[in-house]
Amino acid sequence: MTARLTVIGGYLGAGKTTLLNGLLAAAGGSRIAVVVNDFGAVNIDRRLITSATDDTVELSNGCICCSLQDDTSAVMTRLAGRGDLDHVVVETSGVGDPAALRTWGNYPGFTPGATVVCADSTAAARLLRDEFVGDTVARQLTRADIVVLTKADLAGQAGLADARRRCREHAADARVVESAGGDVHLKDLLPAAPANPAMGEQAPGDSDLGEPAPVDLDLGEPAPGDPASAKPASADPAAAEPDAHGTVHRSASVTGAGPVDRSALLAALRELPVSVVRLKGVVRCADSPRARTVVQYAGGRLEVTTDGDWRDADTSGLVIIVAGGGRADAELRSVSDRLAEVLLG
Numbered sequence: 001m002t003a004r005l006t007v008i009g010g011y012l013g014a015g016k017t018t019l020l021n022g023l024l025a026a027a028g029g030s031r032i033a034v035v036v037n038d039f040g041a042v043n044i045d046r047r048l049i050t051s052a053t054d055d056t057v058e059l060s061n062g063c064i065c066c067s068l069q070d071d072t073s074a075v076m077t078r079l080a081g082r083g084d085l086d087h088v089v090v091e092t093s094g095v096g097d098p099a100a101l102r103t104w105g106n107y108p109g110f111t112p113g114a115t116v117v118c119a120d121s122t123a124a125a126r127l128l129r130d131e132f133v134g135d136t137v138a139r140q141l142t143r144a145d146i147v148v149l150t151k152a153d154l155a156g157q158a159g160l161a162d163a164r165r166r167c168r169e170h171a172a173d174a175r176v177v178e179s180a181g182g183d184v185h186l187k188d189l190l191p192a193a194p195a196n197p198a199m200g201e202q203a204p205g206d207s208d209l210g211e212p213a214p215v216d217l218d219l220g221e222p223a224p225g226d227p228a229s230a231k232p233a234s235a236d237p238a239a240a241e242p243d244a245h246g247t248v249h250r251s252a253s254v255t256g257a258g259p260v261d262r263s264a265l266l267a268a269l270r271e272l273p274v275s276v277v278r279l280k281g282v283v284r285c286a287d288s289p290r291a292r293t294v295v296q297y298a299g300g301r302l303e304v305t306t307d308g309d310w311r312d313a314d315t316s317g318l319v320i321i322v323a324g325g326g327r328a329d330a331e332l333r334s335v336s337d338r339l340a341e342v343l344l345g
């Protein structure tokens with residue numbers, strides 16, 4: 001059996017892991033392997049994948065499309081040779097080019113699936129204008145069969161329309177869907193057999209009545225109007241030309257073993273310089289030592305939530321990503337020094 005290869009891309013903080021979790025939850029009995037690439041040295045996304053899956057491979061400390069090409073090839077070749085997988089889903093790093101991964105869909109053992117690119121509807125228009133990251137965001141969008149406009153409930157109607165228009169400029173042939181509230185409800189995502197059109201309206205287990213309308217994605221086939229011939233046909237991941245994303249973005253990671261003072265952590269997080277485009281992590285707070293406290297910062301918005309029980313094997317870890325190349329180095333250093341102090345108590 002060949003595995004259908006689905007690629008989830010999109011800029012830092014756009015909601016890729018949320019989408020991935022929705023996809024895994026909707027996967028039923030399909031056998032799925034997941035590849036997660038985190039740009040930072042500590043793979044936070046691996047720890048935020050909530051649904052059980054048969055296999056999860058993490059690729060950290062570099063970008064899956066440029067600096068980790070050897071590791072990526074080894075992983076993808078191994079998965080292609082398995083023969084027992086229905087699906088392989090790759091979550092690219094937030095700076096990565098999804099095209100470098102989608103070409104693997106033509107490799108023996110894989111069937112090409114959709115490339116899904118997440119765009120934060122509250123941030124996409126601004127990011128596309130940004131002198132440092134605009135090119136990276138635009139390029140990701142050009143690769144999309146499906147664009148998911150995330151955080152639609154936070155954007156406001158005018159903001160959402162603007163985000164849709166801006167994304168369309170780079171993804172003219174893609175299907176554009178919205179998701180709201182971070183609770184993307186994905187139905188029939190990964191049909192193991194030919195998709196069943198009768199399952200259209202209401203999937204079993206729909207319990208979110210009254211919530212925003214569920215996003216109904218069928219990742220089974222690439223969107224019409226997006227002929228595969230328009231994309232690189234080579235299975236060589238190096239086929240995509242590089243852009244500057246690897247040098248514009250810098251990351252640092254901090255870890256700590258002991259419980260963290262929540263107010264000290266929040267104080268540090270309230271003073272992030274504008275060059276910080278993404279910060280995420282899982283920490284153990286002294287005031288709730290049995291819980292995993294999840295820190296998410298993207299698009300200028302900070303979210304601190306809890307996600308399940310702290311496990312003995314866990315250590316607190318935060319990844320900070322700045323954009324601006326060498327100009328942001330000093331700020332990255334000062335933010336990571338400050339957070340290291342907080343994590344070390």
Ligand SMILES: [Zn+2]
Pocket residue numbers: 063064065066067095096097245246
């Ligand atoms: Zn890359």
